[in-house]
Amino acid sequence: MNDYVLLTDSSADLSDELVRELDIQVLPLFFTMGDKTYQNWPDNREMDPADFYRSLREGGMATTSAVNVGDYTEALTPILEAGKDVLILAFSSGLSATCHSAQIAAKELMEQFPERKVCVVDTLCASLGQGLLVWYAARMRQQGKSLEEVRDWVEAHKLNLCHWFTVSDLMFLKRGGRVSPATAMLGTMLSIKPVMHVDDEGHLIKVGTARGRGASLKALVDHMAETALDPENQVVFISHGDCLEDARKVADDVKARFGVKEVVINYVGPVIGAHSGPGTVALFFMGSKR
Numbered sequence: 001m002n003d004y005v006l007l008t009d010s011s012a013d014l015s016d017e018l019v020r021e022l023d024i025q026v027l028p029l030f031f032t033m034g035d036k037t038y039q040n041w042p043d044n045r046e047m048d049p050a051d052f053y054r055s056l057r058e059g060g061m062a063t064t065s066a067v068n069v070g071d072y073t074e075a076l077t078p079i080l081e082a083g084k085d086v087l088i089l090a091f092s093s094g095l096s097a098t099c100h101s102a103q104i105a106a107k108e109l110m111e112q113f114p115e116r117k118v119c120v121v122d123t124l125c126a127s128l129g130q131g132l133l134v135w136y137a138a139r140m141r142q143q144g145k146s147l148e149e150v151r152d153w154v155e156a157h158k159l160n161l162c163h164w165f166t167v168s169d170l171m172f173l174k175r176g177g178r179v180s181p182a183t184a185m186l187g188t189m190l191s192i193k194p195v196m197h198v199d200d201e202g203h204l205i206k207v208g209t210a211r212g213r214g215a216s217l218k219a220l221v222d223h224m225a226e227t228a229l230d231p232e233n234q235v236v237f238i239s240h241g242d243c244l245e246d247a248r249k250v251a252d253d254v255k256a257r258f259g260v261k262e263v264v265i266n267y268v269g270p271v272i273g274a275h276s277g278p279g280t281v282a283l284f285f286m287g288s289k290r
Contacts, residue, residue: 003085004084004085005024005085005087006022006023006137006138007025007076007089008026009067010026011040011098012089012127012128013130013239013266013267014266016042016043019042022138023138028067029091029098030064031062031271031274032062049242049269050242052270053241056273056274062270062274066101069101069104069105071101072101076109080113080118087150088118089137089154094124094198094201099123106118119151121154122202124159124200125198126163126198127268127284128264128284131239131266133158137153159289160229162224162289164219164220164284165196165282165283166220167241167279168213168277168279193209193212193216194209221253221257221283228258228288231259231260232258234260237263237264237285239266240265241279241280246279254283268280
C-alpha cells in the first residue's frame with residue numbers, strides 16, 4: 001500500500017488550491033519585515049503577496065529564514081505516529097539550510113521510529129521550479145507509485161527541471177550579493193536586465209543580459225526553445241513578483257511557440273521575492289539540461 005505523505009516547504013510557491021489538489025503538506029519558511037516575522041503559508045494567511053511587494057516598492061526591506069530541525073520534527077512526528085512514511089522534497093541546499101534541517105530531522109526520527117521511512121530529496125530547485133518537481137511527484141503518487149519509485153524518479157530527473165528568470169530591479173540582487181553595486185547601477189541606468197538560472201548545484205547564477213523588459217521576457221522563452229523536451233505535452237509553471245501581465249505574456253508566448261496546453265501561474269513568494277524583488281518573472285519546464 002502506497003500510504004505515505006509528500007511534504008515540501010513554502011519556497012515551492014505552490015498555491016493553496018494546488019496544494020489541496022495534490023494532497024501534499026507544506027512547511028512554511030519565515031520572512032521578516034520591520035519588526036515582525038511572518039510564516040509563508042501557501043494560503044498567504046499572514047500577508048498577501050501584493051502587500052508584500054507593495055512594501056518592497058515603498059522601500060521596505062525583508063529578510064528570510066529557513067525551516068529548522070525543530071519545525072520538521074514537530075511536523076513529522078504525528079505523521080510517523082499515525083503509521084505513515086514521508087517523502088520530503090526540500091528547497092535547494094545551494095540556496096537555503098532548509099534541506100540540511102530536513103536531513104537531520106529525518107535521521108533522528110528514523111532512530112525513534114525504526115519501522116518508518118523518512119526520505120529527503122535535495123531538489124536543487126527553487127520557487128515554482130521546486131513546485132513543478134513536487135507536482136510531478138504528486139502525480140506519480142496518485143498513479144500508485146511507491147515512495148521509493150517517486151524518490152528515485154525525482155533524483156534521476158531533478159536536473160532536467162529548468163529554471164530561467166529575469167528581474168526588473170537589479171538593486172535586490174545587489175543586496176543579496178548576486179551582482180556588484182556598479183553592475184546594478186549601470187544596468188538600472190541602461191535598462192539592462194539579467195537573465196539567470198539555477199545551476200546543477202542549486203545555485204543562482206547569471207548567464208546573460210537583455211536590453212529592456214520585452215527582450216528579457218523573450219529570452220526566457222528562447223532558452224526554453226533550446227532545451228525543452230516534448231514541450232507541447234508538458235505542464236509549464238511561471239512565477240512572478242507581482243507582475244501578472246508580464247507572466248501572462250510569457251505564458252502566451254510559450255503556448256504560441258510550443259503548443260503548450262497548460263500553464264500554471266503563481267506569485268514568487270516572499271522567501272524568494274525578498275531577494276529577487278518586484279517584477280521578477282520565472283519560467284520552469286522539463287528540459288534536456290539545466
